[in-house]
Structure formats: C-alpha cells, structure tokens
Amino acid sequence: MDGWVIWFIAAGVLLVIEMFTLTFYLLWLGIGALVAAVVGLLFPDSLVIQIIAGAVASLLLTIYTKPLTRKFRSGRGYRDAIDELVGKEGIIVDPVVIGRTGIVKVGNETWSATADEPLQAGETVTVIHRGTTVLEVRKKGG
Template sequence: MQSWLLWLTIAAVLGIAELLTATLDLLLLAVAALAAAAIAALGLSVGLQLLAFAVTAAAMITLVRPVARRNLNSHPQLRTGVAALIGREAVVLSPVGREPGRVRIGGEEWSARSYDPDVLIPTGTTVDVFAIEGATALVHPREDPWPN
C-alpha cells in the first residue's frame, strides 16, 4: 500500500471519529494526517512524513485549537424576561425611596424602590434599573454627565 493512501485513510478515520465525538481535536489531527499524505504524495521519506504530521499537529493544537474553542464557546448573551430590564432607563411616575413608588420602563408600569434606601427620587426623574426583586424594580437616579 502506498504511504499517501495510508495517511489519507488515517485522515478519513480521524474525520469520521470527529463527527462522532465533536471534540475538534480529532479534526486537527486529521488535518495533520492530510499534511503527511501530501508529503508522501511528493515521494518523500517516511521520516519526513512523520515530521510533517508531528509539526502540523503541534501547530494546529497550539495555534488553531485555542482560537477555535474560544469562538465555538462564545455566543452573544441574550437576556430575556426581567433580566432584560436591568440596565434600562425608566421614568419615575410617583416618588421612589425606601417605600415603593412607580416607574415606567419601556411603556410598562412597575413598582419600584430606590436602590439606595436613603435616596428619595422625585417624580419625572430619569433613573436606571439596577436590579429586579420579584415584581419591584430597584432604581437609581442617572448621574449627571461630566462637564466639558
């Protein structure tokens, strides 16, 4: 059997095993086996084929694997429900302090308390939603922008 055909078979077996396990590591080794198959197709020695496999495998695992894993595991965080309200802007409808008042968050009225119980927030103030506890929004007045 020609050595390039053997390397191609190894690459195919690793590729099929990757499809069954979805680990990404076997795919990188399959690519290294393809590199060795290319060296074998050129008619170079078995030692150079093994060297090509080892160097390519090492490069794929040390350089490609971390980047691929980071991109495969990272996904945009989609906040839904009450978690989507945190960080939103609201307008105070009735005074909010230690005792609950009312705020409008994106068209909906919510009961609200001041995040800092010592702060009384008057009607009409724009606030940020810091947290949601049950059906009550914890809000804090927006800070004034820095002067120019």
C-alpha cells in the first residue's frame, strides 16, 4: 500500500475522533496528516519529508490558531453555551455530601455537583457556579 493512502486513512480517523472530542488538537493533527498525504503523492519515496511536512503543518496550526480562538471567544456577543448553566434549575440525582461530589440533572444533561450543604436525591437546586466539569449548586430558595 502506498504511503499517501496510509496518511489519508490516518487523517480520516483523526478527523472522526475529533468530531467526538471537539478539542481542535486532533483536527490539526488530521490536517497535518492530510498535508503529509499530499506530500506523499508528490514525493512518494521520501517518508522523512512527509513526516516533517505533516508535523510542521500541525505545529503551525496549533500555534497560530490558539490566539485566534482566544480572540473569538473574547469577542463581543460570544457566549459559551455551558456558561448559560449558571442560574438554571436542576434536580439532584445522586446525593451531594460535603466534601464529595454528587450528580445533578440540568435540562437533559447530568453533571457532577458540589454544594455547601448536604443535598438529597430529588431536591431542586439552582446552579450558582460552573467549574471545568463540576457545577456548584444551592438548594432552591436557599
């Protein structure tokens, strides 16, 4: 099998995995693999040139798009959908004990949750803060 075909397969796999993770890092690696595939078509006998071209493309995309995405996120009118969880109501699914996370359902999603007081399953809560993967909640009306 020709090297460029392997690069195209690798690019396809990376791009499909990226669709599930949404991190953009695998996207840049996938595009780097596509660059290596094109170089493989032009220089089929030089694996080193293919690897260097793919690596350089991935590295440049990673370095130069980080400031662009940061600028986009800080632009006027941009709101992260996850930030909109603050203020929404949810239902405790797994009890929250002080010092240990529980589970809260907000809309159709379940999240890990912490609170300043113990909360039992079935209690209605309000999201007061969002961490990376954990929501801080308070008993509704509390």
